[in-house]
Amino acid sequence: MMNYIETVNKYAQTVVEVGLNIQKGQTLVINSDIDAIDFVRAVTKAAYARGAHNVIQKLTDGPSTQMKFEHAPVEVFEEIKQYKIDEINDFVAQKVAHLRIYSQTPELLKDADANKIAALAKANGEMNKDFARAVGRYDFSWCIVAFPNDKWGELVFPELKGEDAKLKLLDAMIKAVRVDKEDPVQAWKEHNDSLNARAHKLNELNFDKLHYYSERTDVEIGMTEGHRWLGASTTNADGVEIQVNMPTEEVFTSPDFRRVNGVIGNTRPLAYQGAIVDDFKLTFKDGVVTDFEAGRGYDVLKNLLDNDEGARRLGEIALVPDDSPISNSGILYYNTLYDENASCHVALGRAFPNAIENGKDLSKDELFEKGLNHSLVHVDFMMGSNDLNIDGIQKDGTVVPVFRDGNWVI
Template sequence: MDYIEKLKKYAELVVKVGLNVQKGQKVSISADIDAIDFVRAVTKAAYEVGAVEVIQDLTDGPSTQMKYEYAPIETFKKTYEYQKQRIDTHLEERVAHLRIYSQTPELLKNADPEKIAANATALGELNKDFARAVGRFDFSWCIVAFPNVAWAELVFPDLKGEEARTKLLDAMIAAVRADQADPVLAWEEHNRNLNARARLLTEKGFDRLHYKSERTDVEIGLNQHHIWMGASAVNAEGVEIQVNMPTEEVFTSPDFRRVNGIIGNTRPLSYNSAIIDDFKLTFKDGSVTDFEAGVGYDVLKNMLETDAGARRLGEIALVPDDSPISNSGILYYNTLFDENASCHVALGRSFPGALKEGKALSKEDLEAHGLNQSLIHVDFMIGGPDLSIEGIHKDGTKEFIFKDGNWVI
């Protein structure tokens, strides 16, 4: 495929499978201007299936860097009423939201960690209603990626410029199955497989899971009425959507109160365009009581101090080491891709849909059932070829779910 054909197939897949845009619907796209070719391709594809308006919310990486260099910290602590009004309007109209990651993960590597933390807290507060609606799948949303040169050169340090970007784009297109003869059909089969795995785990009804590897030794409790979820979701209007492209995971939200042990990362975490790596978190009775980091200690510290829920788990996700992205050998430095090469967990906000009848519960009721509430939701990777996971039933009987990093059930 030439460049234009790649963009066309990728955009059509995002519109038809990811967002599953319906006739008469509004669509919002947030991206960096480095992805403008892809933004235009998605815009065209959305109009072609019947969207009535496509709203573009574009940023610029170098300008963002300037803001963090020159603006006072008070700037990062502020949000404005017009921003809240826009969010409320989008929620009321159930606008479909597409997020395109398109900047280098190291965009803010030299930025003040306190400014990064202040901005994350302010945006978390601004978006808390939006985030709850996302977790309930009140509307269609999807997250994808498109490379810029700086990101590509980080991933492929032996290549430069457009050669690097082309290679990363090809890798991304393969990861989302847009290189296949019929990408839509490929995703239908992929969804069936992951959703079947999720149903099996739900039927098992484990009380807790024990993770064991060189870097991790932790026991994570599950709610009595937990639900495992697969690749696709169904929004409030009954439309099937694909919220992450790519995805190789089945996931649920744990009982945050019942997490004890040590969890260590196995791939770098890019948090708000700053890298955190070689870190370990110690949990006692569900909360992080100690932590260390070889890279990005201050960024990690500030993230954990966002609110009480930032020190608790909101998601656990199972991905085999023998997955397409893992087998590619590519480290993307981006959670959207790297989490699909590895089992992962998330600090922060849980998913209401991970609890039977959870979508109808208030945040207070969800927390009473052990589903964490927070302004953040940050996934990080903990899997690898040495990871084993045992499912433990209430009567104490055990059953391996993973051995040597891969499924055994």
């Protein structure tokens, strides 16, 4: 039987130490729904104990959000407020640490107007564009985690209700982020070493392009000159090691958005802006989505692709074996943070500046000229499966098997 208080406190301590690596005198901003208030308070306590100067909580409420989407006119969701931009940019200038806690059901906005969802996504993208670029450069410490609520638990475990569903989902999350280990900090160090070694191997091979093929996908994705595969942990601009996603099982980079040709089909549902998109395929020609289909959430997907020009191009590719902890658990979380770590995935939209040599020192236009996409959005979706094969193709035409039947072979 789980000791709830001890578990929440241990989880919070791991996030503060490993994920954010809070430094003495640092300010932390926590963005979360009030359903995760126990965890928010535990993180706040752990951050102050580690020497944080200030912890700022920015909380939302799921039912109130639903009311807003039901009753407020679309122009409310289109508003771009300068005071919000000023606050965000001040946080960036002060290198304030940021923690995002996913804590609401992925179906929160399943009945909401897709046009309102799209309008809010576009407005938020515009208000956060400088913040997003700073995030991609790791100018400050940031981390994304999750904490369940009852409705999310019931979605994942429909045979359970209420608190029972929430606690079962929390137990699964705790295992995925290694908090069930006696020493989670050491467990994360060993995990980081393993993923970083895999990234180093891919960098040595220096592929010109990758060919993905399975029942649902057949696509060639070109790589940029000087691309860099990245592992789990990274260092921020001040040299502090952080863990930006908990959990993580991936090695990733940003491709040359101009050199993507073929079809990519999803293998797990995409939870986006409080709605679910599933059974979809995207057709790429010279890097741009030229056609698409979806069995569920067509309008949400269309609005995502229409967000801006960059939303129809790739900004990330990530490799995750089918034989990985979250995949082997058999749990479908309906949440990208977790589901992307059970499956190879790609992301539409914004690329990572540090996915290319000296990328942090290049302007947005210089990165774009080298093939790194820019966009107001960055949306991952899962396309890995137990029948996915990936070949790495070097400039001289040498073909190196990378994945066979969903798993590493290098």
